[in-house]
Amino acid sequence: MFEAINLKNALQQQRSKWISEENMLEFYKNIFHNSESEGTSILHKLNSKPTKTENNFDFDKLDTKAIFHITDIKKICVDYRLRFLDTVYFKDVYPAEAISKIQILEKKHQTKLGGFKIIAPMEVFKLKKADDPLLFAPMGNGFYYLIHQWGNDVSPFRKLKYWAIKNIENLAVTLAILSIALTAISYPIFFTKPASFGYLLMLFMFYFKGVVGLVFIFCGSSGKNFSEYSWQSQYDKIS
Known part of the structure; x- marks a missing residue:
């Protein structure tokens, strides 16, 4: 397939x-x-x-x-x-x-x-x-x-695997989708009644800031860069 x-x-x-x-x-x-x-x-x-x-x-x-x-x-x-x-x-x-x-x-x-x-x-x-x-x-x-x-063909999933770190725009979209998913999954835990848009937005922003912070911590410690900036770099980490 x-x-x-x-x-x-x-x-x-x-x-x-x-x-x-x-x-x-x-x-x-x-x-x-x-x-x-x-x-x-x-x-x-x-x-x-x-x-x-x-x-x-x-x-x-x-x-x-x-x-x-x-x-x-x-x-x-x-x-x-x-x-x-x-x-x-x-x-x-x-x-x-x-x-x-x-x-x-x-x-x-x-x-x-x-x-x-x-x-x-x-x-x-x-x-x-x-x-x-x-x-x-x-x-x-x-x-x-x-x-x-020579060598082996590249996996068809490689493009999807690294889509989020292709550039900063893709990363932002990925984090937004992840935050929406976390909001949708967890809001019944925090709200017993149907939540208003304001409360959902607040919960979404809480998750979004959290995942953004975690990504920056991970990227800062690993030294990785976006694909559009690293494709001609001989360094494994940001130089």
Whole structure:
């Protein structure tokens, strides 16, 4: 009934909202210029701080299905509480297929790739646990080229699980709904007769202030941040 979410497919669906695959290559050609680059070994570059922000691709050899803009990447990362970071922070082992694909791309486009980034849950950047990592190479002007995807698909409940901490608006809505539910459940305990709107509002505000206070205490002690602010942070806590 509930299928796992493939992040590559989710990214493609998000991108299709503003540009088609047929127009992607022409759009890319119109706004980009070539750049020169030098690199060392692929693994060394993957495990080192990036020294470049874009790569010199051959326009005619690009797969338009693999081109994504930073706005699409941000939307997916915020929705599913993922991180989009330089590969130097990635702590798991890269599959041989990912290295091979980089080598193939370098030969195909007659260039040396660098500046790699990866989409993955925050845990994979400090623990050996992988859920559907996506490896990208920067193209410049906010565009990234998807090189390889591996691991497991993301649970369809992950988006719902982290919906409340996506941003402050979602958190406010969640706390309001929780306070309404607590009010509806408990008001018969406090009022033997049908309560007036004023009394119900007072009870609701009591619960709302309580849950807001508890959330701020929890957030302050844990150091967690909203997804829309932490999707590019290499820190587990608010910096």
